[in-house]
Amino acid sequence: QVRLEESGGGSVxxxxxxxxxxxxxxxxxxxxxxxxxxxxxxxxREGVGSIAPFGMTTYDDSVKGRFTISQDTxxxxxxxxxxxxxxxxxxxxxxVADFRAGHSCFYYYARxxxxxxxxxxxxxxx
Numbered sequence: 001q002v003r004l005e006e007s008g009g010g011s012v013x014x015x016x017x018x019x020x021x022x023x024x025x026x027x028x029x030x031x032x033x034x035x036x037x038x039x040x041x042x043x044x045r046e047g048v049g050s051i052a053p054f055g056m057t058t059y060d061d062s063v064k065g066r067f068t069i070s071q072d073t074x075x076x077x078x079x080x081x082x083x084x085x086x087x088x089x090x091x092x093x094x095x096v097a098d099f100r101a102g103h104s105c106f107y108y109y110a111r112x113x114x115x116x117x118x119x120x121x122x123x124x125x126x
Contacts, residue, residue, distance in 0.1 A: 002026040002115045004095045009120030012085055016124070020080040022095030022117055027076075029099035034071060034078040035107050038091035038122075048093070050107035051078065058107055062088075085124045092119040 008020040020036070035050030049059035051069045059067060068081040078095060096113035098105070104112050 002097070002099075004097055004115055004117035006093065006095045006117045006120040009093060009122045011123040011125065014086055014124055014126050016085050017081070017083045018085065018122060019082070020093055020095075020120060020122075022078045022080075024076045024078065024095075024097055027097070027099055031099055031101055032071075032073075033098040033103065033105035033113070034069075035096045035105070035113060036069065036078075036080045037094045037096055037110065037113075037116075038089075039094070039119075040088075040091040043091075045094075045110055046091075047107040047109070048080070050096075050105050050112075052105040060107065082122070085122075087124050087126045090122060090124050092121055094119045 003025045006022045031053050036048040039045045049069050051057045057069050066084045071078045095117040097115045098113045
């Protein structure tokens with residue numbers, strides 16, 4: 001059974017940084033499409049970015065240049081480094097993964113990711 005477990009959320013002042021981690025277990029696939037979504041209070045889910053099987057990353061314009069997705073393949077961990085945080089970044093952040101051959105890894109669509117974590121809260125105060 002595939003499990004995704006996020007950690008690293010918390011409260012930070014605007015301009016600060018946080019690094020989220022997501023440990024992925026229970027899968028047996030060479031094709032790992034990993035990413036992050038977020039959901040702010042009263043808003044819908046929003047794709048933050050993704051990392052494709054060969055390491056190519058894509059980001060939403062709202063976080064480009066501030067957020068970085070990386071992975072430690074041997075430890076099955078995906079990271080989201082967030083710098084220069086803004087109050088608008090306040091949200092629940094979800095780690096996502098997909099291992100299906102032939103599926104898009106584009107971050108924008110939630111349907112591209114079969115597995116979701118429970119989320120970790122990020123609060124950015126002004």
